[in-house]
Amino acid sequence: MKDRIRKATRHVNQNEGLIFEKSSSGKAAWKLPPLDVPEVDASRLLGSSERKDLGSMPEVSEIEIIRHFTRLSTWNYAIDLGMYPLGSCTMKYNPRVNEAVARVEGIANGHPYQPEKISQGALNILKKLSECLIEITGMDAITMQPAAGAHGEMTGLLMVRAYHQSQGNARKKILIPDSAHGTNPATAAMVNYAVENLKSDARGMVDIGALEAQMSEDVAALMLTNPNTLGVFEQDIHKIADILHAKGGLLYMDGANMNALVGKVRPGDFGVDVMHLNLHKTFSTPHGGGGPGSGPVAIKKILEPFLPTPVVVTKSDGTLGFDYNRPHSVGRVRAFYGNFGMFVRALAYIQANGPDGLRQTTEDAVLNANYIRKGLEGAYDLPYSTATMHEVVFSDKLQAKKGVRTMDIAKRLIDYGFHPYTTAFPLIVPGALMIEPTESESKEEMDLFIDAMKSIAEEVEEDPQTVLDAPHSTRVSRLDETAAARKPVLRWKPPV
Amino acid sequence: MAYPTDRKYTKEHEWIQSSGTTATIGITDYAQESLGDIVFVELPKVGAELAIGKTFGTVESVKAVSDLYAPASGTVTETNADLATSPEKVNKDAHGSWMLKIMLKNPGELDGLLSAADYEKFVAEEGGH
Amino acid sequence: MRYLPKSPADREAMLKAIGLGSVDELFAPIPAEYRLSRDLKVPRQMAESEIVDYFRQRSRENGEGYTSFLGAGAYAHYRPVIIDSLISRGEFLTAYTPYQAEISQGTLQSIFEFQTMICELTGMEVANASMYDGSTAAAEAVMMAVRLTGRRSVVVARSLHPEYREVLATYATHQGMPLSVAGFGDDGRLNLKELGKSITLETACVLIQSPNFFGTIEDVAAVAAVAHKHGAMLVVSIAEAVSLGIVEPPREADVIAMEAQSFGVPLGFGGPYCGVIATREKYVRQMPGRLVGQTVDKQGRRGFVLTLATREQHIRREKATSNICTNQALVALMVNIFMTVYGKVGLKELAKQNLAKAAYAATQFAKQGKVLFAGAPRFNEFVVQTSEDPHAINSRLLRHKIVGGLPLNKFYPELGNAALWCCTELTTRNSTDTALRLVADHDGSAPSAKEEAGVEEVAR
DSSP, X not given: OOTTOOSOOOOOOOOXXXXXXXXXXXXXXXXXXXXXSOOOOHHHHHGGGBOOOOTTOOOOOHHHHHHHHHHHHTTBOOTTTSOOOBTTTOOOOOOHHHHHHHTSHHHHSOOTTSOGGGOHHHHHHHHHXXXXXXXXXXXXXEEOOOSSHHHHHHHHHHHHHHHHHHTTOOOSEEEEETTOOTHHHHHHHHTTOEEEEEOBOTTSSBOHHHHHXXXXXXXXXXXXXXXXXXXXXXXXXXXXXHHHHHTTOEEEEEGGGGGGTTTTOOGGGGTOSEEEOOTTTTTOOOOTTTOOOOOOEEEOGGGGGGOOSOEEEEOTTSOEEEEOOOTTOOOOSSSSSSOHHHHHHHHHHHHHHHHHHHHHHHHHHHHHHHHHHHHHBTTBBOSOOSOOSSOEEEESHHHHTTTXXXXXXXXXXXXXXXXXXXXXXXTTSXXXXXXXXXXXXXXXXXXXXXXXXXXXXXXXXXXXXXXXXOOOSSSSOSOOHHHHHHSOOOSOOOOO | OOOOTTSEXXXXXXXXXXXXXXXXXXXXXXXXXXXOSEEEEEOOOTTOXXXXXXXXXXXXXXXXXXXXXXXXXXXXXXXXXXXXXXXXXXXXXXXXXXXXXXXXXXXXXXXXXXXXHHHHHHHHHHOOX | OTTOXXXXXXXXXXXXXXXXXXXXXXXXXXXXXXXXXXXXXXXXXXXXXXXXXHHHHHHHTTTTTOEEXXXXXXXXXXXXXXXXXXHTSHHHHTXXXXXXXXXXXXXXXXXXXXXXXXXXXXXXXXEOSOBSOHHHHHHHHHHHHHHHHXXXXXXXXXXXXXXXXXXXXXXXXXXXXXXXXXXXXXXXXXXHHHHHHHOOTTEEEEEXXXXXXXXXXXXXXXXXXXXXXXXXXXXXXXXXXGGGGTBOOOTTOSEEEEEOTTTTOOOGGGOSOOEEEEEOGGGGGGOOSXXXXXXXXXXXXXXXXXXXXXXXXXXXXXXXXXXXXXXXXXHHHHHHHHHHHHHXXXXXXXXXXXXXXXHHHHHHHTTTSXXXXXXXXXXXXXXXEOSSOHHHHHHHHHHTTEEOOEEOTTTOGXXXXXXXXXXXXTOOHXXXXXXXXXXXXXXXXXXXXXXXXXOOOOOO
């Protein structure tokens, strides 16, 4: 290991097998209280539906479980350990007060079907958060039902379709920029819209001429991320909105990059008709290894009749309730009301910040990204010279000359104590390095990151093999993904 | 690389080798090189109809999926079962690994395809990636 | 602001390094006409103590301390404390999706174990790393069957959770998937005759739930026979995961779409929960959601990676099996730990206790109402028909801090004054007896909660 790596060093780290490999009959981590009702004969009650055998489910003690998962956890990188420079993921600090308030009894244990009379707490939280998000986005109404961004995209497009249908023509296509996240076209297909690609121009923004040419009465909407996945704010956003609206189309905004906008500008003000938010990005709810998320969809008034059912309403007696009488609703996109636990966390985040905190957060996020951009300019190729906001995209063009690609640089970054940035996305930049620090990074952490990236660029020149063989410091290195895909082994099997 | 002259090629990097009314189809060495380690090949069932230029299946590597485009129209008579268990054969020998055999609907379509020399030139221009 | 780790001096130094005078210059790309020059109208910045107070107050307004007999797709089970101890570790809580396998082995290995245990419990060969919840898992499982069979129509049991049916209808509307609903018989199970009438050679799958919405265990083998005879697939939804401890899993199913909330996930007013899809190996390439596979690294060490990613949105884009990206990973970890804590013996004992508690309650209820669907076995829920309107009964119970069974007239009006009651291992005999006494007490002469000493708080 080079002594120029300042952020991380080696340490003895526990091994741990699969929990099944520790299992042994007679061990237990559970105990139930004695039954206070008569015992039942399961065979008599269930007949042939009785299950006799739970196969190779494990039997282990509590301390083994604690050690098992604790050891496993030490093999993970996490925000609590350091920066994730992942573009468009907004890996910001997950405040602990969020976790504490989500666990308060009446909130954690509320049943979704309990009477409205004793659900005023939850309903108030729903209403308060909805109001805050509507204000933040500059929209008119919101649904909190979708469980994640992709789910929100689907919900948003369902409402777009319902709207067009109510206007007499459901229309056939959705325009999607070539810089878009994969969920965008995947979602359009799920809602039975054809996807038409929209080219970006030399500045990395939507090509207005192309949009004008492709816009027609067959286009239901344009799905736009703003700032886009290059971190560039669509300066012609008003022109874009006008072109769409002139032919009766709608502007959908993927809110993944809201971290560049909160408190500084509102999508509703610049012509967006429908957008989703990612509470697990902009609003600090934890990523938890891949989820849960929450993808509320904010809309303009024209789409209000189509909101998923139910909606929160204030009744004549002043209490809150759910309204199920929604004849034009697109229906439900999931059972119950949404990932309520994430609403609690997002609201706590907004409360901890207030208007000034939210604005400062956005300013810091954009300042941080530009600081890193400045720090890495020269060491890495910058394909677009356009001003960027909360994220920046470099390419591996300079390093490719030595046979080193973005994925290799990313793997070497791991040795320097960082999680990699986003590799190979957006698709319009071959060999992309997509970097978003978020506001949660200190100058110290960012200087370490800049140093690390510059050092790796030097290593590519002096000793490319070190980069190509990286990572060198991890428990496993360059796992065989081909074998995993050719002959998938997706579960443990007991030895025969 | 010198591409075998006993067959024709498409711009989507498929090859087709015909013998009268039947033909055998596969992908070129350039294709397998670009895809990287192939993990899965999805082919149509026997009896399926192929239409020239339309997709008929996919080839997957770990990180990417590519559509397969029909070099000619016809009915599928046989598919290479080997590829279901050993897709890596396509990487090892793309020109020797056939994917499917079809009964040609219109053998004249092959006249519009690229010869080995033309394909080689096409690939040289496209290359430089 | 206390989450922001930069001092004014830091910011100045950074602006200088970039060569800018002020942060405002960084927002110049936003057209001036849109730039906000006012504060957002959100609550002012609060101290941590104020935030905690706010939610404590909301908690008091949300049924804190009430005893509940509600089930209907969301179940109150005891959550072992080590679940939160472990998932609160920053390395699990604040970790990203495990795309970079070398530094995500903790997450990946635990998902591999999760997939294994779900297979063991459901009798299926492969399971994914989670879907949003049971309702969307069911909808996605149906779409899987549509892709696999190449057929479009679907037959759905009316005994499937009504909100799951609504979700399926939403997903199906734009996929051109005609849905037909087959009713239930006097035994509460899917009526096989009606199924026979609805199913055709165009049917992609039959979708049932077992135990179903009424708590009744379906005759899965019989339904499977009908489905398979017509070349259709059988998709079975499981909403009460604890049932798998004592009830045979639907082994004849082609796809199982589960809700694993019962395994250690808080009720949380409806979410986040944990859907899972499990199926046979031959269908794995049409399965949505993330999958973790075992492999080796270049030194031959065992490790785990996300695999078969070509099914997913980030590669396949508009041809993906689903648009799902973020799943329910942390919640699946809770489920994982729960399954590990109870394990082979504990899950069975837990399920038996649930069976016993519900059987006791049903027996008592039968003395003052009609317990429906007696002709088939059930797990921990049952439907009771009373002479009195269940809403009135529940108002009476509520005054005593008891939440009664879910009135069913909204979903099944033909059942009249029916309500769905659920008992779990947390339901004490005392609460059941008290609730029943209040149910019987039509004229409301029983003492109220203040006078009544016997209503125990259920340990949660």
